[in-house]
Amino acid sequence: MITIKDVARLAEVSISTVSRVINDSKPVSPEVRRKVLKIIEETGYKPNDVARSLVTRRSYLIGVIINNLAQSYVADIVRGIEEIGKMYGYDILLCSSYSSKETQEKYLQLLDRKQAEGLFLVGTRFDDDIIDLAKSLNKPCVFFTRDVKEKMNYISIDCNSAIYEITKYLIKEGHKKIAFISDFENRTTIENDKIAGYMKAIEDNGLDYSHVYVVGSGKQRRAYDFGLSIANEHKDFTAVVCSNDEIAIGIMNSFTDSGINVPDDVSIVGFGNIRECRFVRPELTSIGEPYYDVGAVGMRMLIKTIKGDKTQKGLMELPFTIEKRNSVKSLVNEN
């Protein structure tokens, strides 16, 4: 391995001078610069970033703790994080915790030892211990989570408005009996926001029907089973708003398999706009969260904080979109 020392020797200058030309940090006479550059070219010298990190105390590493890269929204967030990171010269250290608190703890320690300059945590909900540990590391830190705690800097979309708007959209299409299908009994803050948005739309539009079902899971398979059970009982709604797309797809499949036509008998909307929305039949209307942007905007916040710029603390909310597809039937033009 060829080092700065070798370059200095070959170019017959001091290592200080070599350092100055590779970093362009101080004036160097043109002839000397040329000579050094020539040697660098010839030897193929590349500075050792580890040594550089040690003295500059900059690692240009951002620790990203996620649950599972297999979830496409997580992959999208990571893409946003990486892209913006690379723009500013930061690399990301990816840590998949698969929702294990112990693993998250281990990675937080690891990232600290590795001198990560910032932390980006992505997960449905985080244990208080993890939040405290992350804070104790004294590094800039941003969260993307479904369960917001006051003490964290987080980035999010306005779920309350999103569900409010999509419910209003169903109402405008003539639906009067709209149910909401929630994931867990034990709700995250975001889930509460969603349900509040649903209820507000119902009330604001003077409807007298509302019903919140609880699947007991956020997963498709469980939603499918749950859907079969409500398909069998007497269901009186003409549309359902689902807390996420996995649930919506599970419910939709269960209805289809039970002989309930979507959207002719029941309209369904989801939340998240995952890729599968366009693959299922009928294609699923959903709320689009700009996941890539979540990563990108969050990363910008993080980098700003690292640079010491003042940045807004706490909340940062991103806009959503309603992706209209054909899982919703308009009842307006019917007699």
Added chain:
Amino acid sequence: MITIKDVARLAEVSISTVSRVINDSKPVSPEVRRKVLKIIEETGYKPNDVARSLVTRRSYLIGVIINNLAQSYVADIVRGIEEIGKMYGYDILLCSSYSSKETQEKYLQLLDRKQAEGLFLVGTRFDDDIIDLAKSLNKPCVFFTRDVKEKMNYISIDCNSAIYEITKYLIKEGHKKIAFISDFENRTTIENDKIAGYMKAIEDNGLDYSHVYVVGSGKQRRAYDFGLSIANEHKDFTAVVCSNDEIAIGIMNSFTDSGINVPDDVSIVGFGNIRECRFVRPELTSIGEPYYDVGAVGMRMLIKTIKGDKTQKGLMELPFTIEKRNSVKSLVNEN
């Protein structure tokens, strides 16, 4: 920031001793060890991995160059890489090149400067310059690609056998006119393997019909358009084998939209077993590539090479599975 020096001072020992207890590298008397551990505990000292890296010349970093994390199979490979990496104490530096040769080159240089100990390149095909550059870095390196060159260490699945087997499966189900739908005119080595597997199955079973269509793209949308065009002309096959799932789904949707029933009129199989296979209707029969394992096995190879164990060079092939779903109709029990 508290350093090894602080710990040494507080514990009234030399930094050598502190180093020995944190690394358990040399015998230390029980009392001294206890004293040091106590100080470490009290101060919350954590070794600086950057400094450690510099002297040990070990970064425990693996550079992973991919095209796009938005492709689910890429995310799965990365999961496998990360999981095995973490098991052995390695972290991954993720670099998304979005198929740009320039970006790949830049990242290769970056990874070299960062002292990455190994390289894992994932992509459909790589430019010769990139392969050469990667080799020139003199680091252990493994490729997962659809276009294999002799000069690389790669990991792959046996596509020839996979397509052979799935074609045979269609034949066993009574299909006698089976077409193959390929992606590009300009074929990768893997694509050639697939077509060869298809042809061999046709020949081995004495069928007199064979036809290779070329979409001109590996993407779903283009396959959809292409599917519309062949749906309109007189098509004489009862089944099609597609070079990948995106194509299969595009073709399937185009057939459905053209009034051709899948699988009643035409059976379709894909390759890749992407998540969408289970979301489309009918669910798509496909060849499952163990992508997670590709990452995991490749990473094991890489780590072995880093450790200096001799490992098989060149090819490493993984088994495939045929995921039978309902996009295939059996013609056997018909009269």
Added chain:
DNA sequence: CTGAAAGCGCTTACAG
């Protein structure tokens, strides 16, 4: 078992 010293490959005051 323990410590003093050298050194990993850089950057950066400091002095000239």
Added chain:
DNA sequence: CTGAAAGCGCTTACAG
């Protein structure tokens, strides 16, 4: 504009 020296936070022969 240039160089000698100190130092970043560690590990590891070497000597005792």
